[in-house]
Amino acid sequence: MKKRLSSPPQCPDDLERLQAYPVKLMQNQEESAHALAQKINKIVANTSVTSLMLQEVAQLLGVAFQVDCCCLVTVTGEVSGEVTAANWCADQYLGLPHPDEISLMEQLLMNLPVVQCAAEPLTIDDISTIQKSLVIGCQYLPLPIKAVLAIPTRFGGHNNGVISLIKFQPYDWKESEKQLLKAVESSCAIAFSQVSQAQLIASQQQYLHKSNQYQSLIKQLTILSRSNLELNQMLQLVIASTAESLQADRGLLILLKYTDPPFRTQAKKQIPKAKATVIGEWNQAAHISHVNKPDTLEASYWLSDCDLCQRVFTESGKPVVIDDYTDQKDSCSSAPLFAIEKLPAVLLMPLESQGKVLGFLVLQQAVARSWQPAELNLVEMVCAQVSNAIIQSQTLRQVQTLVDERTEQLKRSLEVQAKLYERTRQYVEQLQELNELKDEFLSNMSDRLRYPLTNMLMSIRNLRLPGIPAERQVKYLDILEQECTKEINLINDLLTLQKLESHQGTPQLQTIDVNLRIQELAASVGSKLIDKGLSIYVDLPAKPLKLQTEIESFDRILQELLTNVCKYSEHDTIVHLEAAHQVEQKIDQVIIKVTNTGRGISEAEATYIFDKFRRGKGRWIPGTGLGLALVKSLVQHLNGAIALESIPLKDSSLSEICFTLTLPQFSDASKPPT
Secondary structure, three states, X not given: OOOOOOOOOOOHHHHHHHHHHHHHHHHHXXXXXXXHHHHHHHHHHXXXXXXXXXXXXXXXXXXXXXXXXXXXXXOOOOOOOOOOEEEEEOHHHOOOOOXXXXXXXHHHHHOHHHEEEOOOOOOHHHHHHHHHHHHHHOOOOOOOOOEEEEEEEEEOOEEEEEEEEEEOXXXXXXXXXXXXXXXXXXXHHHHHHHHHHHHHHHHHHHHHHHHHHHXXXXXXXXXXXXXXXXXXXXXXXXXXHHHHHOOOOEEXXXXXXXXXXXXXXXXXXXXOXXXXXXXXXXXXXXXXXXXXXXXXXXXXXXXXXXXHHHHHHHOOOOOEEEOOHHHOOOOOOOOHHHOOOOOOEEEEXXXXXXXXXXXXXXXXXXXXXXXXXXXXXXXXXXXXXXXXXXXXXXXXXXXXXXXXXXXXXXXXXXXXXXXXXXXXXXXXXXXXXXXXXHHHHHHHHHHHHHHHHHHHHHHHHHHHOOOOOHHHHHHHHHHHHHHHHHHHHHHHHHHHHXXXXXXXXXXXXXXXXXXXXXXXXXXXXXXXXHHOOOEEEEEOOOOOOEEEEOHHHHHHHHHHHHHHHHHHEOOOOEEEEEEEXXXXXXXXXXXXXXXXXXXXXXXXXXXXXXXXXXXXXXXXXXXXXXXXXXXXXXXXXXXXXXEEEEEEOOOOOEEEEEEEEEEEOOOOOOOOOO
């Protein structure tokens, strides 16, 4: 019977030692990974400042793995494009100069095998992520990289960071180090996630803050557009609010004035002839130093001298966005007022209305700036409101001008209508007055014609009676002759007035001696004056007074004046008749005054005393009412003037009435030289 051969006996202690070594090694490794993860989790839990979190984790990993440098870099996501990197280096490498021979990217490309990954297998995206993180996180390392152990971290199914362990000397990474790095990947992923969340929250807070600023700006602009501010003041407030809200260093509001009709032909891309003027400016430096009026305000330039503004027309009205003017390959000229060398970041947004470019809103920055879409949208909204405000202001100005013109026209029309109304009223009053005069004229004419005719008819009937004595016949014949003479004189006076008023004929001038003529007329009416108990006093110059006049008209004027005096003078009064020579404005004149004492003539009566058939109120003395009218017409016929003055006497109901006759002494043709 065969026995199975057994294994040679071994020392129980050696066998136990051989079996327990890998188990202890694995346990120690697990305990080390667990402890390291716990420390990372503790850092994540206790660090409130996320920017310091990755720095502490990098230091912890660098010390734990005993490497020269540890680099932690977050991977950019869809929400936040900001990359965060944290580096830790051993103390002996701090302060060493940075190698300038070759760039970090060239090092990584030349020494790609030095990069190893703790997670296998690698995808193309993982390799690209690790390379980018090394370029970003290790660009300021003091020594060339010789060995790299990296691993991408994943959180929520996506890469959110890269852990890189770096040696500045060649090194073969152990499997235990790879396993340990892989074991702490999840804890580091949590740290990267915390950083990303903090970035996301900060980005959202910043976005909300900007959104509130933008909404406040739009609300402020809406209030401004509804205010009663003058357009330039409103535009100045708009550019100040916009530039300050977008944290720009400078803001300009420029308006265009076209010398030709405005146009925009996109096919030909023509540049119109226009002059640009700065009507609003906000400057950060001026705002801080409380400068009220910047130097460039009201500055102007021609559109043809600024390529920057011409882009609006050549690029179909699109805004001109320049992050950094110094990086422009096809640098274009700009107007000096833009100071493009000092303010290289430019945003130039056109002010448009129905295809017409009204001007530009310009924001500038002293440092390079990437203009965000939200900022462009905000500026575009501001430009739309500004364009509407400009169009409304221009429309209101045109409407106001039209209203002012129409108001002025209406005012002139009302003034003309008022004048026409006043003239019409005057014409109506004159027509009424003429109608009254006509009625009075017809009444007086009928009286003046009827009474003589009645007396004549009565005398004719009495003459026909049989057996009338001879003396009675003579009396009736005298009445017929007197009344017939009155009718003839009345008709002759009317014909004379008509002839004088129609200005028919010229006066037949003769030279007379005024003194002699007045004495003869005074003697002819002496008997009439005596019959009324009146006396006449004649005051004439000592020397003969010559006068060139029409004898018949001159005699008729004085006769009518003396006849009027005989009718209206009080009994036992004196009639004064005087003549004198007078020179006024180098013209020789003859002044004749006829003065009597009688009932006064009021100012109202004096206005129509020289009219036909007009007599003073309450005066029932017989007469035709044509005497003074005939006097006035004859005086005008002789190029003279007549005036009436009634002066009340003191302590009496009577007045002194004076007719003043003024006649030119010589005619222009026969006036002797002076």
